[in-house]
Amino acid sequence: MAIRERVFNAIISCFKRHGAEVIDTPVFELKETLTGKYGEDSKLIYDLKDQGGELLSLRYDLTVPFARYLAMNKITNIKRYHIAKVYRRDNPAMTRGRYREFYQCDFDIAGQFDPMIPDAECLKIVHEILSDLQLGDFLIKVNDRRILDGMFAVCGVPDSKFRTICSSVDKLDKVPWEEVRGEMVGEKGLSPEAANHIGEYVQLHGGLELIERLLQDPKLSQNKLAKEGLGDMKLLFEYLTLFGITGKISFDLSLARGLDYYTGVIFEAVLLQGERAVEEPVSVGSVAGGGRYDGLVGMFDPKGRKVPCVGVSIGIERIFSILEQRVEASEEKIRTTETQVLVASAQKKLLEERLKLIAELWDAGIKAEVLYKKNPKLLNQLQYCEDTGIPLVAIVGEQELKDGVVKLRVVATREE
Amino acid sequence: MAIRERVFNAIISCFKRHGAEVIDTPVFELKETLTGKYGEDSKLIYDLKDQGGELLSLRYDLTVPFARYLAMNKITNIKRYHIAKVYRRDNPAMTRGRYREFYQCDFDIAGQFDPMIPDAECLKIVHEILSDLQLGDFLIKVNDRRILDGMFAVCGVPDSKFRTICSSVDKLDKVPWEEVRGEMVGEKGLSPEAANHIGEYVQLHGGLELIERLLQDPKLSQNKLAKEGLGDMKLLFEYLTLFGITGKISFDLSLARGLDYYTGVIFEAVLLQGERAVEEPVSVGSVAGGGRYDGLVGMFDPKGRKVPCVGVSIGIERIFSILEQRVEASEEKIRTTETQVLVASAQKKLLEERLKLIAELWDAGIKAEVLYKKNPKLLNQLQYCEDTGIPLVAIVGEQELKDGVVKLRVVATREE
Structure with a gap:
């Protein structure tokens, strides 16, 4: 489309x-x-x-x-x-x-x-x-x-x-x-x-x-x-x-x-x-x-x-x-969505934090997705980006929460 | 719409x-x-x-x-x-x-x-x-x-x-x-x-x-x-x-x-x-x-x-x-088109010049219209802008053709 x-x-x-x-x-x-x-x-x-x-x-x-x-x-x-x-x-x-x-x-x-x-x-x-x-x-x-x-x-x-x-x-x-x-x-x-x-x-x-x-x-x-x-x-x-x-x-x-x-x-x-x-x-x-x-x-x-x-x-x-x-x-791959960033988590039990962050992104007009699972594996979240062509992943982790920051990774190059 | x-x-x-x-x-x-x-x-x-x-x-x-x-x-x-x-x-x-x-x-x-x-x-x-x-x-x-x-x-x-x-x-x-x-x-x-x-x-x-x-x-x-x-x-x-x-x-x-x-x-x-x-x-x-x-x-x-x-x-x-x-x-008036400029002429017999100019504007990506008449009156052309809300009119005239310029007029203020 x-x-x-x-x-x-x-x-x-x-x-x-x-x-x-x-x-x-x-x-x-x-x-x-x-x-x-x-x-x-x-x-x-x-x-x-x-x-x-x-x-x-x-x-x-x-x-x-x-x-x-x-x-x-x-x-x-x-x-x-x-x-x-x-x-x-x-x-x-x-x-x-x-x-x-x-x-x-x-x-x-x-x-x-x-x-x-x-x-x-x-x-x-x-x-x-x-x-x-x-x-x-x-x-x-x-x-x-x-x-x-x-x-x-x-x-x-x-x-x-x-x-x-x-x-x-x-x-x-x-x-x-x-x-x-x-x-x-x-x-x-x-x-x-x-x-x-x-x-x-x-x-x-x-x-x-x-x-x-x-x-x-x-x-x-x-x-x-x-x-x-x-x-x-x-x-x-x-x-x-x-x-x-x-x-x-x-x-x-x-x-x-x-x-x-x-x-x-x-x-x-x-x-x-x-x-x-x-x-x-x-x-x-x-x-x-x-x-x-x-x-x-x-x-x-x-x-x-x-x-x-x-x-x-x-x-x-x-x-x-x-x-x-x-x-x-x-054989060019055409993306079917325009999502810019996936909100992901590195550890378990961070669904609440992911939902809070993604609501902020949506309200700021950023195209964002989150996996609809309570405790998804990081690997699965990164795989989802690969499959759908999402270029960025925002990773919420315990350390980051303490520091009050979010790790942003470019999926293609793994640069953070 | x-x-x-x-x-x-x-x-x-x-x-x-x-x-x-x-x-x-x-x-x-x-x-x-x-x-x-x-x-x-x-x-x-x-x-x-x-x-x-x-x-x-x-x-x-x-x-x-x-x-x-x-x-x-x-x-x-x-x-x-x-x-x-x-x-x-x-x-x-x-x-x-x-x-x-x-x-x-x-x-x-x-x-x-x-x-x-x-x-x-x-x-x-x-x-x-x-x-x-x-x-x-x-x-x-x-x-x-x-x-x-x-x-x-x-x-x-x-x-x-x-x-x-x-x-x-x-x-x-x-x-x-x-x-x-x-x-x-x-x-x-x-x-x-x-x-x-x-x-x-x-x-x-x-x-x-x-x-x-x-x-x-x-x-x-x-x-x-x-x-x-x-x-x-x-x-x-x-x-x-x-x-x-x-x-x-x-x-x-x-x-x-x-x-x-x-x-x-x-x-x-x-x-x-x-x-x-x-x-x-x-x-x-x-x-x-x-x-x-x-x-x-x-x-x-x-x-x-x-x-x-x-x-x-x-x-x-x-x-x-x-x-x-x-x-x-x-009672706000909503425009039905997005035309930016009407290509108009001040004198008769300038259809050719109008058509040449509008083709240039279209090719440059500018939203433009022209009246489909050989010799429209300037007043009718300006009236058309008023009726449809076109903000600018590009007026082709004999003097302008000699000088190689086009007169651009803001319809609302008559500023040229």
């Missing part, structure tokens, strides 16, 4: 540095609140038993509850973070940091602002956190739902299939294109031509120059949505240049993010491996993601009033498992 | 000072794990819908999951804390800090040790936390399940009715004796004589002298359980004297704590009010409680191996509501 505390602290520091306040929402939501927000992942929602009350589900992420909270409290402007657990009826994969119950660390900016400034800040936050945690090389992929939708349109995907084809594209980080193409054509009934056309686009990734090129693309540039998305993407990259972080950011047309609620910019940070070899660095998994969801709050407002939002979620469980594996490999 | 953070920090500091490590258990437990541990409160457990898996419930407290965790992982010795939410299908009462979903802050010591040393440490912890949080005068009531059971026996309560009569006694902090007596005799079929006899005992409270007197009580002293409990209570008070905290501790025969799993010492801390008046200070509600549960871990061990445990739970929601009410009454 020591590693976990360090990671939480790094993330919370960053969120606070960017002016976010913390809010908390309940772990239950009305079942209807969650329905229809997660695309094909909705089957993973945990429902509560009807016990004579409302139909409740456990939250699936922190974004939908946040949007529901904004609408309910008529908040039109807030920057907040929320670190809490979410629940999915999924197949856990411990080593890859995938669980049924896990923490999410979310930062969101809600409000009507000039385009792409909050979006750029979200990317800056991901950059700061991944740099700070020293997880190794990383890349932040960026795309835009409007560009994807525009691309689907010019490739000949019917409107009604945008979302389900988007879910297929979302699988490209895990399975090869051929398989995704198979799903599109076989299961989802897309024409092979449309699929092939999508296949050409989703290979593209780059920076400002790719954005410029696509703005000139004869088909895409004719599509209103794609043009809007590409224009904003250009603006985003200008801001990212001012932040000095474009080196780690890639505009990537294969990035889809399956959740239904995204409406604009989407992004995902992946860790890279294989730099030392000649080959290209390969992604070893997503550790952060997010995007813009301008329509979600309006879905919960009785009058449909919209509150534009953009946010980022840090995949903290995967980060934990990476850092924990690293510590395990290094 | 600023108050909440302060309270959490005070409690975590105390738990760490006493050498506890932090552990986390899942929010779900198998339904059967929770069954039969909470006496008459079991009806408040939230069950999950059967979605083709196990029958799950949401945890009702952190103690039963902790015991299950110890048995499952064969841990026989640990000192841990756990701060997390628990769930009860109860009628919420916001002003009194009672909710369906709420935090518990638990500290527990598991292991086979010499009697009453860990128990005394739990009381010391409650004393430290309530002193530290300055909630006003408080009293920690202490009793022992063995003394209660012995008392029930000598009063003529049949063995089979111990638990349910214990639940009735538990209500004494909320309803008068006459009503509790009515429940015992009317609903639970206890003889009026036995009830009257209990009534005499539950009026008693005091310190070491009461323990000594009861050890001489002709009936109680004949009862094995009561004698054992009173002997340990005496030892406990000796240790509490060494810790210097007996002034706030009262041995109270009316304290029952209804949960089924307690086996030894039980305690509960209440806040007091009415000191200034002539009357006795009256309790305004429980803010911490706990006790010894030596049998619980064994219930989850396939071989029934016991691990003695004692623990304390801090009622943090009530503490929040007390402190929040106090702040509200004082």
